[in-house]
Amino acid sequence: MTETTEIMTETLILTEALKTALIARFTALADDEITLSHRVAEWTGHAPLLEEDIALANIAQDELGHGTLWLGLRAALDGSNADALAYHRDASEYRNAPLTELPKGDWAFTMMRQYLFDAWEVLWLDTARQSSYVPLAEAAAQALREEKFHLQHTALWVERLALGTPKSTHRMQDALNQLWAYALGLFDPLPGEADAVAAGLLPDVTALQARWLGLVRGHLEGVGLSIPSASELSASPLPYSRSQHTEHLAPLLADFQRVAREFPESQVW
Amino acid sequence: MSELPRWEVFKQDGPGKVHQAVGSVHAGDGQHALFTARSVFARRPAAVSLWVARADHIFALTKQELDAGTDLPEGDGGTFHIFGKKTNRRSMTLGDHLGTLEASSPQAALEAARTQYGDDLLVWWLVPDSALVRSTDSAETVESWFAPAKDKTYKQQSSYGVVGQHASAHKKAVRGGDHD
Numbered sequence: 001m002t003e004t005t006e007i008m009t010e011t012l013i014l015t016e017a018l019k020t021a022l023i024a025r026f027t028a029l030a031d032d033e034i035t036l037s038h039r040v041a042e043w044t045g046h047a048p049l050l051e052e053d054i055a056l057a058n059i060a061q062d063e064l065g066h067g068t069l070w071l072g073l074r075a076a077l078d079g080s081n082a083d084a085l086a087y088h089r090d091a092s093e094y095r096n097a098p099l100t101e102l103p104k105g106d107w108a109f110t111m112m113r114q115y116l117f118d119a120w121e122v123l124w125l126d127t128a129r130q131s132s133y134v135p136l137a138e139a140a141a142q143a144l145r146e147e148k149f150h151l152q153h154t155a156l157w158v159e160r161l162a163l164g165t166p167k168s169t170h171r172m173q174d175a176l177n178q179l180w181a182y183a184l185g186l187f188d189p190l191p192g193e194a195d196a197v198a199a200g201l202l203p204d205v206t207a208l209q210a211r212w213l214g215l216v217r218g219h220l221e222g223v224g225l226s227i228p229s230a231s232e233l234s235a236s237p238l239p240y241s242r243s244q245h246t247e248h249l250a251p252l253l254a255d256f257q258r259v260a261r262e263f264p265e266s267q268v269w
Numbered sequence: 270m271s272e273l274p275r276w277e278v279f280k281q282d283g284p285g286k287v288h289q290a291v292g293s294v295h296a297g298d299g300q301h302a303l304f305t306a307r308s309v310f311a312r313r314p315a316a317v318s319l320w321v322a323r324a325d326h327i328f329a330l331t332k333q334e335l336d337a338g339t340d341l342p343e344g345d346g347g348t349f350h351i352f353g354k355k356t357n358r359r360s361m362t363l364g365d366h367l368g369t370l371e372a373s374s375p376q377a378a379l380e381a382a383r384t385q386y387g388d389d390l391l392v393w394w395l396v397p398d399s400a401l402v403r404s405t406d407s408a409e410t411v412e413s414w415f416a417p418a419k420d421k422t423y424k425q426q427s428s429y430g431v432v433g434q435h436a437s438a439h440k441k442a443v444r445g446g447d448h449d
Contacts, residue, residue: 049305051295051305051309052305054308054309055305058308058312142417146417148412148413149413149417152304156300156301
């Protein structure tokens, strides 16, 4: 065995605790993608412009593709089945951030949520490219490419609507007020994640939050929107988290999982 | 929002290939048109560059109109991109970028184009350079706008055997007598 191989083998040894942390993060990422993809896909056939209908379906499909990517990474660690995880877990077992399960709302709400989420995902992926866990570094590099396009697209909509008409400005501000606390929830560290962060396996979400704030604050304030203040937020903290969902997740999953659950033995689709 | 202006979309499939007119999108401005064009026209197929131009800024003429002696409307001179449809055999594109030329008016550009590119084209489009909005050529744009399409196998119908198995495997099992 050459020296290089030994080093590589050494870095690939994961303790059970680190493995558990990776599995938890991959599950959280996949669940974000699956639920948000479903919400975005609800626009199919209903978007205000045919072109945006197609663009949104495209984003939904990309997010679902990323979900598949993350569940694939999880499967490599624990042998789990992606379909079983996606279609046969209940709301209490889903680990998405409540941000992604909220009903699609109006166009302003959809674009604002997607923008806030895309910015988080771009930064998470950008950092994860440096992960010492090679499968993650590779997957992150792959997903980052199209996520950057999503972010540019949604940033453009945020700008156009915020600077559009008094009505569109009002709706964007309204959406931002409703979404902000939920968006911050993306940055809650997962239990047991700290060691994996210290080992260079996973991005430090707390450090990411500072970068994210700089990015979205610059864009949102640059187009005249106001970000809810810390005192407004602490006055009524959200009772929701990745393990404490809103009432909206169960109906979303009922819709998303319906066919798979109704026909569990089905072989042909 | 259906009253938004129409933009014609020109797609370049690869380095060294010419931009081709592939269709149109509705959008509020040039940047928005580029984004929607990317989603509508470069989601799966290969592309390295997109251009858009407002449809009402394009000077267009068919062979029939030309034969009937129709002239192009008055307009500013400058650099014109000449697009032409040479055959009706390939219906996926509406015209190829033939080149650019300088002219004092759209009509002068058309006459120069007919001399330069032949007189038997079915459709002529003259796009003022100032009307074109282009995707950037930076490596990052190519990477995030166009490269992912190549390996997004999950966008192909064939990858949706995720749940269960391919139909042929199922039929095989049935023929094998498991279901009698």
